[in-house]
Structures are given as C-alpha cells and as structure tokens.
Amino acid sequence: WGAQTLRQLLGPEAFRRAPVRPGHTWALPPGTVEDAPRFGWRGLMLDVARHFMPKDDVLRQLDLMAAHKLNVLHFHLTDDQGWRIEILRHPRLTEVGAWRARSKHGHRFSELWDDTPHGGYYTQDDIREIVAYAAERHITVVPEIDVPGHSQAAIAAYPELGNTDVVDTAALTVWDDWGINPNVLAPTDRTLRFYEGVLEEVLALFPSPFVHIGGDECPKDQWRASPAAQARIAELGVDGEDGLQSWFIRHFDGWLAERGRRLIGWDEILEGGLAPGAAVSSWRGYRGGVAAAEAGHDVVMCPEQQVYLDHRQAPGDDEPIPIGYVRTLEDVYRFEPVPPSLSPEAAAHVIGTQANVWTEVMQNRSRVDYQVYPRLAAFAEVAWSELPPSRERVFADFERRMESHYARLDALGVGYRPPAGPRPWQRRPGVGGRPIEGTPPVV
C-alpha cells in the first residue's frame, strides 16, 4: 500500500503502462508518510452473475482496486440469471446454468427485452489465475455461492435441486428477468450434498478464510406450498419456513467451520441465530450489522442506501442507469461504516466495509466503469482513513484531491462519470442503442 502511495505521489504518468516521455525523471519531495488503514476489510463486491464480466475485465478491476488500496474482492458468482464458476463434478451448472436466452433490458419494471443470448463462466484455471493475480496485489477473493434463494440457474441445470412437488422445475430456464425469484432450493439432504460438493471445489480454489453463502432474499412461498418442505420442517422440529432457512445456513456454517473456514452471509442469515464464528454483510441498512455486532459477530457494512454503486449518481434524466436512490460522490464520501450508537466492543466487530456493484443494468465494462468511478475513490478513502474527530469528512478537500485523481483515472483509461455529468456517449450506452424507458421506481 506504501507503493501505491508512492505511485500517487509520482503523478498520473506513473499510472500508464509504458513511459510516454523519454528521459522524463520523477522527483519526489523528501518526507515521511505515516499511514495505516482503518479497516482490515476494504471491499468491492462484483456481481458477475447478472452480467458476466470477462476474466480480463476482472483482472483490470483488481488493478484498479489495488490502486485504491482495496483488499477484498467479494465475487458474486452465482444467481438466478447465471452460474459463473466451473464445477467439475456438476458440469451442467455451467453447460446450462451459465447461459440465458435473453435479458431484461433496463430495470426490472421495464417492458423491454434484449434478445441477445448472454453468458459465460470462469474455468477453474481462470479462477486460479484471478486468485493469484489478486494475491499479488494483496487482495483476497471471497467467493459467494448464494443459497437457498437466488438459485434458479442451478435449478435450471439440475431440476432435482428445486421444489419438484410444487413446480415443474424441469421446465425452468436460467432467469431472463431481474428481481426476487420464487424458485428456491428444496430443503433436502440431496441439495445439501450437492452444495457440499460445489463448496469442496470452491474451497480448493479460494484460500480466503471467509466463504460467502448468500442467504438473502429467499421467498418462502414454495416451502409453504410444498408437502415435502413441510414434512422436513416437522422432521427437523424447526420453526416454520424461517427455521428451515436457518437450518440451511447453519448446516453450511458448521460444514465450513469443520474445514477451518468462516461463513459470511447477507444480513438475513441473522434471523434464525448464527454460530459464533459466522459474519454478516449488512446490506439492508445498518440494522442487521448493528444487531450482529452487538451479538458478537463480525460485520462488513455495505448498506444499500449508501454504497450500492448501481444506484444513480445524480438526479435528473441524464444518468444512463436511472435506478435506485441518488447517491452522489459526496454522499458516498460522507458514508460512515460504524454507527455512533455502537459500543466500543461492538464497534470492534465492524471489520470493514464494501461497496457493492450489482450488474443488472451494467452489460459491459464501460457501464461498470461509469457507475463505479469516481465513487469508488470516495468509498476507498472512507474505508482507509480514520474518521476525523469532528466525525465530519470535508468534501471540499476530497474534491480538490480528486482533481489529481481524475488525471490518474484518465491515465488508467477508466470511463468514469465526469463531475459535470455524463459525456454524450455515456448517456445512452444501452444495448442496441435503445433508451431505457419507464419511470424510475421509487425504492
């Protein structure tokens, strides 16, 4: 990280991949820098399920993370709309689960579809390369395999994973829409064994102490309707469908702990009680994170209203991705991961923070660049630097420093959102040039 600071001091030329001025010498004023990160987990979550991000783009994002001194890539590898990691013992996960026939164009309330088939996945060699490239940059890659919801791509590949007594799961395809999906995993031993097999391969690829198991947004309708799921609830003696969800998560909590790893999941996993080593990604605001920290669990703060970078970054009609809340650069800069109400003991459980990049409406690298930068620079400063004693970060100082940073991002070739708003070609970079229509939802 010291080398990154040194590189920043050298000026934007130091961010190019080759010297551009022969004979140029770099001079630095003598000085001493004393610096240390505030948090051990300074993360970026990339959703490569909604839109596949080619390996080369992932490697580039790792370079950009390192330049911003971020050290955890939370890799969201599976979802209803795609399964992105090769699992040798279950080849249909990628043969079938990595591809979808079409995609919803725009946000989930849009009526438009893009009929271009979409997909892709990382081979195990790709994953090993990504993990090694990240490690060279002191970045840990935390894999996420989302269960028991967000699983339609897996069910499309292996219909027996779904609730076959209430849905014709053999007729399911990889989902082409966005939103919360009712097709969740069946609470059977067969499902558990299947995912243990998946996780065995995942553990062999990712040395990360933490493994993310998802746990978010699992509608309980199918379990309510399914005689098999109801019988399972009775057999296990758990408290209804919510108890079934906790049983699921607790199973993998114990399974991972036996293998020397720690489970992390979205804050819904708190609902049925957690084993002591498990950690929580607090996304539905701060509340889950506060409850988890007070109960002694480690927490990564990533509240959606503050650090979901798919959300629009300015009011008005110009934003190419007009979804969610307006979260300006300044809003992100003012984000504080540790709520002041936490006791010092509970605050010590906030091990870090991350910005989340959900890609429903980010079909390609330009759109990801636009949504993520420059807001990730503001986020990175929050994750690295101590909160001033006044508890107020001074945005005007940050803005002044951003003038130099935009020059670095230009040298790096990052298609960020300029302070004055999108460039003409950034306004409507949608597939096929079609505008995103409809009224933005009020979230």
Ligand code: ACM
């Ligand atoms: C989430 O945004 N569903 C974690």
